[in-house]
Every structure is written in C-alpha cells, then in structure tokens.
Amino acid sequence: MAINNVMVIGAGQMGAGIAQVCAQSGFNVLLHDRDKNALQAGINGIEKLLARNVEKKRLTKEEKATTLGRLTPSHTLEDAATCDLIIEAVVENMDVKSAVFKEVDTHAPKHAILASNTSSLPITEIAAETKRPDQVIGMHFMNPVPVMKLVEIIRGLQTSDETYETIQMMTVQLSKTPVEVKDFPGFVSNRILMPMINEAIYTVYEGVATPKDVDQVMKLGMNHPMGPLTLADFIGLDTCLYIMEVLHEGFGDSKYRPCPLLRQYVKAGWLGKKSGKGFYEYS
Ligand SMILES: CC(=O)CC(=O)SCCNC(=O)CCNC(=O)[C@H](O)C(C)(C)COP(=O)(O)OP(=O)(O)OC[C@H]1O[C@@H](n2cnc3c(N)ncnc32)[C@H](O)[C@@H]1OP(=O)(O)O
Ligand SMILES: NC(=O)C1=CN([C@@H]2O[C@H](COP(=O)(O)OP(=O)(O)OC[C@H]3O[C@@H](n4cnc5c(N)ncnc54)[C@H](OP(=O)(O)O)[C@@H]3O)[C@@H](O)[C@H]2O)C=CC1
Numbered sequence: 001m002a003i004n005n006v007m008v009i010g011a012g013q014m015g016a017g018i019a020q021v022c023a024q025s026g027f028n029v030l031l032h033d034r035d036k037n038a039l040q041a042g043i044n045g046i047e048k049l050l051a052r053n054v055e056k057k058r059l060t061k062e063e064k065a066t067t068l069g070r071l072t073p074s075h076t077l078e079d080a081a082t083c084d085l086i087i088e089a090v091v092e093n094m095d096v097k098s099a100v101f102k103e104v105d106t107h108a109p110k111h112a113i114l115a116s117n118t119s120s121l122p123i124t125e126i127a128a129e130t131k132r133p134d135q136v137i138g139m140h141f142m143n144p145v146p147v148m149k150l151v152e153i154i155r156g157l158q159t160s161d162e163t164y165e166t167i168q169m170m171t172v173q174l175s176k177t178p179v180e181v182k183d184f185p186g187f188v189s190n191r192i193l194m195p196m197i198n199e200a201i202y203t204v205y206e207g208v209a210t211p212k213d214v215d216q217v218m219k220l221g222m223n224h225p226m227g228p229l230t231l232a233d234f235i236g237l238d239t240c241l242y243i244m245e246v247l248h249e250g251f252g253d254s255k256y257r258p259c260p261l262l263r264q265y266v267k268a269g270w271l272g273k274k275s276g277k278g279f280y281e282y283s
Helices: 013-024 036-055 061-069 077-082 094-107 123-127 161-173 189-205 211-222 228-235 237-251 260-267
Strands: 005-009 028-032 071-074 085-088 113-116 136-141 150-155 177-182
Touching (some): 005 013, 005 077, 013 028, 013 036, 013 061, 013 071, 013 136, 028 036, 028 077, 036 061, 036 071, 077 094, 094 123, 123 136, 136 161, 150 161, 161 177, 189 211, 228 237
Parallel strands (some): 005 028, 113 136
Antiparallel strands (some): 136 150
16 A cells, blocks of 8 residues: 555654654654644754754755655644544553554554654554554654664454555655564564663662762663663653553553652653753753
8 A cells, every 4th residue: 555644643852753754754744733832842853853964964955945845734633634644652551542543543644654763552452442453553653763774563362464564665755664563562673672770770779879970880780872860751651651661550560660759750740851861861
C-alpha cells in the first residue's frame, strides 16, 4: 500500500521528531496535539532544528521551506480521514492510548494503518480497541528521532503481513533501520535499557555514588554517549516510570520493581529535561 499522507498524534519530543523526519522524507504530515500550546511548541522545535541544519549546511533554505510546507498543524482527530498512516505518540499510558485508538479508528479511512510509538505497552491490546487489528502495529522510534537510526517494529498477534511490509518499507524511506520484534513487555530496547536506568537510580538511592559520578562511570568506563541518569532525564522520568511499571506488571517479576526515588521524583513533578529538573537542573 502506498503511503503519502501521515498524521502524528502528540506533539511532544517524540511526536515532533517523527513529524519532522516524515516531512523531511517527502510525506505530507498533519501534526496533532490536544493542547494548542504543545502543538505550537512542537512546530517551533521542528523549525529550530531545521534552521540549525541549514546553518550547518546539511539542508538548503529551499529544502527547509519545502519540509515546513509539508507540515500542517491539526486540532482535531477527525483530520485522520485524509491519512494513509496515523502514528500515535501520546503519553505512555494504556487508558490514554486506548481512547486515542478507539476514536481515530472511527475517523481514519478503511485502508489506513494505525501505528503506536509506545515504548513498552502491548500492541495486541491497543489493536483490540479498533475494528482493524490487522492494520495496527508498533513503530517505536528512538530519541532524538532525527538522529537515531533504529525503529523497532512490533507485530501484534493479529498484525497482517501486508501491514508489516508497508511499515518496514516506510521505515527505510525515512532512512532508518527497521528491526522486527515480538509483542512482549518493553520489546527489546526497553527490556534491556530501562532496568539499567532503574539500577542506576537505585545506586543513587542507596547512596553508593552521586548522579554525576554514576554517569561518569558509565560514560568513561563503558563508552556510553550519555550516563544513565542524564539519559533518564532526557527520556523523561514519567516515561521511565511508566515503562518500569509495564515491565513489572507484564513479567510479574520483582526484579523490575521501579526504584522508590524514581516514583518520588515523578510525584514531585521532577520529570527531567522537559520540566527543568530531574537528576540534574536545566535552564
Ligand atoms: C525510551 C524509549 O522508548 C527508547 C529510547 O529512545 S531510549 C533513548 C535512546 N537514545 C539514546 O540512547 C541517546 C544517547 N545519546 C546520544 O546518542 C548522544 O548523546 C546524542 C545523539 C543525543 C547527542 O550527541 P552528542 O554528540 O552528545 O551531542 P551534540 O554534539 O550536542 O549532538 C550531536 C548531534 O545530534 C543532534 N542532536 C542532539 N540532540 C538532538 C535533539 N534533541 N534533537 C535533534 N537532534 C539532536 C544535533 O544535530 C547534533 O549535531 P549538531 O550540533 O551538529 O547540530
Ligand atoms: N521520551 C522518549 O525517549 C521516548 C518516548 N517514546 C514514547 O513516545 C510517546 C510520547 O513520549 P514523549 O514524546 O516523550 O512524551 P511527551 O510528554 O514529550 O509528549 C506527549 C504529548 O502528547 C500529548 N498528549 C497526551 N494525551 C494526548 C491525547 N489524548 N491526544 C493528543 N495529544 C496528547 C501531550 O500533551 P499534554 O502535555 O497536554 O498531556 C504531549 O504534548 C510515549 O508513548 C513514550 O513512551 C518512545 C521512544 C522514546
């Protein structure tokens, strides 16, 4: 199936990144958020990154203008009626995602594919909210989307081969590398990454080392580009907690219990870079 028109739901850090990459790759993109200010912030962020690419001579001024011309803000999910692919990137919460999929299923044309950028939630369960479970799939981009090469593609129990092949091809058109994974909690990426981040938080909680020193050990000792606590702040501590909860509940294994310090920070509204404070402070 040919994809020309894409809708991205959720204009946060992931949704904006996905919209940017799709528009840069030639797709017409509608970027939707329930919050007007979040939508504008998402579009402003894309403009800023494209301007930086022009400054760095990775993009011409004309290419920037063409890319922005392919990007349209959307204030209603009804706009899904004109799209071939809808990529959901709202908060990592099953109730919220279920409601979005249920509604978008009523507006999207029959042929459209519904994809979720979920970090950990079951695609099979999300698909069951719709009348087209064979056309629902996980399309898990990595943060920051314009930079990271991987897209994990998650097949739900009922995802058809045609849906999978269309999304695999689209991923290549976005200049990303697709990797197929089964529908298990946390898939591959977050089943491995998030327990490491959670353990780094326990290390701070138990007073073994400061956040800065934990990060230094992993950066200098293991050559990680960012220490785990900087990365947790970058991902968003709310998202980290949601993912740990999905792993904990999904596997029923206490080794995935979220660190109490992570819970406390999220309760305090310390969500990391996006809220200005997490393990570090951001101005
Ligand atoms: C939670 C999930 O479900 C799954 C996930 O996504 S887990 C998170 C996965 N991501 C990671 O692990 C990221 C780890 N960190 C890194 O790879 C690197 O630190 C990084 C690429 C983010 C930044 O690289 P760096 O060399 O440390 O910093 P920096 O020199 O500022 O950036 C390099 C380039 O990346 C780009 N970049 C950096 N941050 C960016 C952002 N937030 N958005 C877009 N582009 C960005 C810039 O283009 C920059 O190049 P220029 O300065 O020439 O424009
Ligand atoms: N952060 C990361 O590193 C990664 C995250 N992901 C996944 O991507 C998804 C989004 O994460 P991220 O971008 O970080 O989160 P953000 O908090 O940055 O953005 C989420 C956006 O979605 C909006 N939103 C929430 N509910 C709705 C709704 N019902 N309809 C429309 N918009 C809505 C939010 O608006 P409001 O502020 O009003 O609630 C916000 O603007 C999550 O599923 C996450 O797990 C995947 C890979 C990496």
